[in-house]
Amino acid sequence: MKEIKKLIDIVLSCSQAETALLDVPKQSVKEKKFIQGIELGYYISDEDAAKDLYNASPNDVRYKMLKHRVKKKLFNELNYVNAEKVTANFVRQKEIQCNSLIYQANIVRARYEFDLVISLANKALALAQEFDFIDLKVSALELLTLSYAEQGLIKKFTAAQEDLKLTMQRFVNEREAVSMFQNINMQLRKSTKTRKEFLPQLPLLIIQLEKLWQESGTFSAYYAFYRTSIWYHELEGNFKDIITITVDALRLVEQNKINAHRFDLTYNNFIMVYAHLRAKQLSDGLMYAQENLGLYQPSTRNWFAYMENYFLLAVHARRYDLADILLQQVIENSALQTIPTIAKERWMLYRSYFRLIYPQAAVPEGEANNPYLLSLPEYSKDKLGFNVAILTLQFIYLLERGETEALLYRIESIKKYVSTHLKDAFSLRSKLFLKLLVLTVTEDYDAVACRTKGEALYKRLMETPAPGDAYAEIEIVPYEHLWDLILQILAKAEVNLKVRSR
Incomplete structure (x- = not known):
């Protein structure tokens, strides 16, 4: 049924x-x-x-x-x-049309109407060449060689046969690349443990994929090499390499070395902007983000995902005026209610953090009594996600209010979280920052003591690079910026205490 x-x-x-x-x-x-x-x-x-x-x-x-x-x-x-009507994807539409022409050519071939076969096969061949459908080009050329042979058209037969021979060689290499890519894709979709075990194999596979692309020159082979390279560098945290890959891809499109019809500019730009964020190349990232925003329709999920990276670039660059504008555009977009729940929760968290670092940000009606949205949903207790972000947000909220007893309780939760979930090397930045939060309480909220005794931890934090995407907690605001904010809160509290004691 x-x-x-x-x-x-x-x-x-x-x-x-x-x-x-x-x-x-x-x-x-x-x-x-x-x-x-x-x-x-x-x-x-x-x-x-x-x-x-x-x-x-x-x-x-x-x-x-x-x-x-x-x-x-x-x-x-x-x-x-x-x-x-089948698909909005223009390339897929052309692929269906090309397949349809080959299907029609095979029907008239069964009736030995070779003039019609040649006409239909040539139309299919033109589409296949324009969109680099190598498999369909093989099918069209096979129909043409058959028809030219039947009609005794020697010159056309010889030319088509030679083209078919070269195309078949390219097709074999492409199919090998696609098969490898499918296996890689399957392995990387498994558990985090499986991905980590598979990761060391990727450099050699990438070399093999690059060779297959160079030998075939087809888009599908290039795509296998391109996507696998991005996945590997993303998992390893080599975001500068991703920037190089995405910029190089644009150059190849401009030089007609890969098929412009089939190259997905929206994905390439998205991952390029994301890589600039993670590589801390903030100025260039903001430039690319603004230049290519028009590629995304504001009513789509892709727009909201793109705006996350754009907003975080602005926050990390301390362009709070720009971040405020971007955040308002998201909040005022009626399509916000249509995106997945987890994406809406991320925007809730972003808004809370932004209010923290930029108090003059516009406050939506009804949120004035809950400035940091502490009624956040319970996220997964797994070490991947937003746990550190939520712990930090709640800690700073309590610190601003001077609720020392609540902070003592919170410190115990933080210590337990560190010992339970932050044992791996990829969690080092989060571990170092949470230790700074603990130091705040153990030094009795003394701004000078916290700055002095936290200097070694802070220096290690600055020297520790962000981990690869597969394992990273989200730094909505860089930990370094948050530590500066905490020291400011402590210093302000000391000043207020001296004023009150006079």
């Missing part, structure tokens, strides 16, 4: 004519009633349909034959879909 339901949805949404499937001459009364019943939600299960149509069980032979006929007709309808 699920398979038929999916087929009906595809056919009705993608058919050349919206009523093609339900055209009376094509359907028996039972078939039409069956299709409409599923489409309208009357038949949730086989039991429902069989009972209504035949007053029988799903094992009834009449019902089984009905399902078989309908399924066969649904699959047949896929031959007549409108490519533009």
